[in-house]
Structures are given as structure tokens and as C-alpha cells.
Amino acid sequence: MGQKNISKYMQEAVRLAEKSIPSAHPNPAVGAVITKNNKVIGKGRTSHYGGAHAELNAIKSVKQKKLLVGATLYTTLEPCSHTGKTPPCIDAIIQSGIRKVIVGIIDPDKNVSGTGLKALKQAGLIIKIGDGSVIVKSQLRAYIYNRTAQLPFITAKLAASIDGKIATSSGDSQWISNNKSRSIVHQMRKKVDALLVGSETVIKDNPHLTARYGKKLYKKQPLRIAIDSSGKIPISSNIFNKDSKTLIITTTSSPEKWRSAIKNKGHECIILPKKSNKVDLYKCAEFLHNLGIIHVLVEGGGKLIGELMKHELVSMINIFYAPIIIGDKNAVNMIDGLKLNHINEALELSELSYQLVDKDISITATIKYH
Numbered sequence: 001m002g003q004k005n006i007s008k009y010m011q012e013a014v015r016l017a018e019k020s021i022p023s024a025h026p027n028p029a030v031g032a033v034i035t036k037n038n039k040v041i042g043k044g045r046t047s048h049y050g051g052a053h054a055e056l057n058a059i060k061s062v063k064q065k066k067l068l069v070g071a072t073l074y075t076t077l078e079p080c081s082h083t084g085k086t087p088p089c090i091d092a093i094i095q096s097g098i099r100k101v102i103v104g105i106i107d108p109d110k111n112v113s114g115t116g117l118k119a120l121k122q123a124g125l126i127i128k129i130g131d132g133s134v135i136v137k138s139q140l141r142a143y144i145y146n147r148t149a150q151l152p153f154i155t156a157k158l159a160a161s162i163d164g165k166i167a168t169s170s171g172d173s174q175w176i177s178n179n180k181s182r183s184i185v186h187q188m189r190k191k192v193d194a195l196l197v198g199s200e201t202v203i204k205d206n207p208h209l210t211a212r213y214g215k216k217l218y219k220k221q222p223l224r225i226a227i228d229s230s231g232k233i234p235i236s237s238n239i240f241n242k243d244s245k246t247l248i249i250t251t252t253s254s255p256e257k258w259r260s261a262i263k264n265k266g267h268e269c270i271i272l273p274k275k276s277n278k279v280d281l282y283k284c285a286e287f288l289h290n291l292g293i294i295h296v297l298v299e300g301g302g303k304l305i306g307e308l309m310k311h312e313l314v315s316m317i318n319i320f321y322a323p324i325i326i327g328d329k330n331a332v333n334m335i336d337g338l339k340l341n342h343i344n345e346a347l348e349l350s351e352l353s354y355q356l357v358d359k360d361i362s363i364t365a366t367i368k369y370h
């Protein structure tokens with residue numbers, strides 16, 4: 001076992017799993033390694049949705065099937081015991097002759113949740129749980145949250161001045177962070193299912209909201225989502241181009257003509273209930289969960305992120321602080337509307353990590369709600 005109680009084989013399984021983000025979606029990205037007499041004999045990771053799971057791919061990768069008899073399987077997540085798009089992994093494991101199964105974590109999905117390991121134990125296999133669990137939990141953070149809360153995992157990402165402003169009072173924000181920070185953001189976009197913004201951000205910035213390397217689009221694009229209660233976003237906005245699909249979440253306050261125009265451009269527009277005359281964000285999160293969206297990156301603005309935090313819907317933040325000061329109370333706040341009276345009511349951050357990105361400081365943290 002090495003750093004953070006992880007064996008070198010589980011470390012390799014974690015590395016393999018990383019390669020399946022986001023192609024495995026909506027399945028969790030899992031990695032598996034098979035060893036015999038302390039030698040790696042097989043490896044696998046989750047295929048595209050509908051394809052084989054990591055364990056099966058690892059078993060398939062072993063050409064001489066007799067080598068599997070008495071072998072050990074390392075897998076980041078508990079093998080599944082139910083039939084979905086593919087047959088249960090446990091059947092293939094038992095039939096292969098594998099003797100020992102070492103898992104990172106138990107699958108929180110209600111269809112599995114320990115039943116896979118129970119069945120393997122009943123078949124006489126040796127089971128060990130927890131190898132690299134800290135790292136696996138972090139890698140599968142969005143999936144675990146999604147399966148337990150039945151809501152999407154929301155990460156907020158912003159570029160801010162040192163004094164916490166994300167645009168000047170005129171709404172100018174391009175560009176606060178440096179090139180390197182912005183290319184990291186494209187990597188983040190590539191790994192999530194959806195990008196979310198408020199209507200003001202679309203109106204002021206006219207973003208494309210796509211995941212790009214240089215000027216090229218990544219093959220798999222996240223769904224673009226904008227929240228606009230009253231139908232203010234112009235139909236000519238870049239989010240309605242053909243680069244990716246867009247979903248507009250609105251209320252009955254928006255004009256029907258505007259909603260039809262969005263659909264005519266090949267995008268989606270749905271009406272959700274109102275709360276204080278705006279889109280009800282909790283209902284919105286439930287709706288996105290029911291669409292199968294697991295990880296959302298909310299990219300602003302401050303009003304939408306503040307409102308999502310009021311609903312305890314943002315789990316993580318990633319702020320790129322640029323070495324500039326805007327210094328204007330009318331400039332746009334990074335997070336707005338929490339209206340707290342006492343410091344002890346402030347949201348606390350944990351699991352902080354810092355990174356210097358050229359001259360920007362990137363801070364990532366999880367949010368603790370009271």
C-alpha cells in the first residue's frame with residue numbers, strides 16, 4: 001500500500017477509470033486490474049454507455065483464460081449484480097475462476113449497494129473493501145452524490161478579481177483569468193454532463209459554452225443549459241448555434257413565440273414552476289436529475305450561483321483568482337444574495353486545494369452547509 005492506503009494495482013485501476021470520464025456517462029467511470037502471482041495479467045475500464053463494464057473488459061483482456069483461475073481482481077467500484085444494458089458483472093467474475101476481489105468502494109446505487117459483494121462472497125470468493133477508498137471517493141464524487149441525494153452534483157466555477165468581482169459595473173468580464181486557466185476550464189467542461197448559466201451571463205457575455213481545445217470542439221459536448229424565467233435571452237445568442245445542444249429552463253412568464261423560436265432552432269425549452277417569480281431551482285435540479293444528468297458545471301453569474309447556494313445545491317467551487325483589483329461596489333459580485341447577518345452563518349469551505357496557474361490562483365473546495 002502506498003500513499004493514502006492504496007495498492008499499486010488499485011492506483012492503476014484509478015488511472016484507467018480516469019480515461020473513461022466522460023465517455024462512460026451515465027455509467028460511473030470504473031477501472032479494473034487483474035493480477036496473478038503479483039503480476040498484472042489483465043486491465044479494463046468502462047466502455048461507452050451500453051458497452052461492457054470495466055471488470056468484464058479486464059476479464060476479456062486476458063487471452064489465456066486459465067490464468068484467471070485463482071487470480072485477483074482490483075476494481076475501483078463494487079461489481080454490479082443487476083442486468084442493465086449489460087449482464088451482471090458478478091456472473092462473469094464467478095465464471096472466470098477469479099478467487100479474490102478487492103474493491104475501492106461499495107456502489108451507492110440502490111440496485112447494487114452491497115449486493116454484488118454479497119453474491120461474490122456467497123460464491124466463495126474472498127472480498128476486501130477499501131483499497132484506495134479516499135481517492136476513489138474523490139474520483140466518483142459526483143456519481144456518489146447523485147446516487148445518494150438523487151440530485152445532480154453541481155460545481156461552481158468562476159474567474160474573479162482578488163476583491164471577488166466577476167465583471168465590472170458595465171458587465172465586462174472578458175477576460176479576467178489567464179489563457180492557462182481558461183484552457184483548464186475547457187478540460188473541466190469536457191468532463192461534465194452539462195454547463196449551466198444565468199440569463200444575464202448569456203446576455204452580457206454571449207458565451208459559446210462549449211468544450212474546446214484551441215479552436216476545435218471536443219467530440220463529446222456537455223449540454224448547455226441557461227435559466228431564463230421571463231424569456232430575455234436573444235435568439236441570435238451563440239448558445240443557439242449548432243456546436244452543441246441547448247436547454248433553456250423558463251417559466252410561464254416567457255413569451256410562447258420565444259419558446260417556439262428556440263425549438264425551431266433545434267434546441268429545447270421547458271417550463272418549470274416559479275418560486276418568487278423566478279425558476280424554482282430545486283425543481284430545476286430534480287428535473288436535471290430525471291434527465292440523467294450527474295455532474296453540472298455552473299459558470300455564473302453571481303446571482304444564479306448565490307441562489308443555488310441558498311438552496312444548498314452547489315457542492316464544490318473552483319475559483320480562478322486573477323491578480324487584479326476591480327474595486328467597485330457596483331461591479332458584479334462573485335456570489336450574490338446570501339444576505340447573512342452573522343459571520344457564523346457564512347458557508348464554510350473544506351477540502352481546500354490551491355494551485356498557481358501562471359499568475360492566477362485556482363482554489364478548489366467543497367461547501368459545508370449548516
Ligand SMILES: NC(=O)c1ccc[n+]([C@@H]2O[C@H](COP(=O)([O-])OP(=O)(O)OC[C@H]3O[C@@H](n4cnc5c(N)ncnc54)[C@H](OP(=O)(O)O)[C@@H]3O)[C@@H](O)[C@H]2O)c1
Nearest residue numbers: 159166167171198199200201229279300301302303304307
Ligand atoms: N468572471 C466570470 O467567471 C463570470 C462568469 C459568468 C458571468 N460573469 C459576469 O456576470 C454577469 C452576470 O451575472 P449576474 O449575477 O448579474 O447574473 P446571472 O447569475 O448570470 O443571471 C441572473 C439571472 O438569472 C435569472 N434567473 C432565473 N431564475 C433564477 C433564480 N432562481 N435565481 C437567480 N437567477 C435566476 C434571473 O433573470 P430572470 O428573472 O429574467 O430569469 C436573473 O436575473 C455578467 O456581467 C457576466 O459578464 C462573469
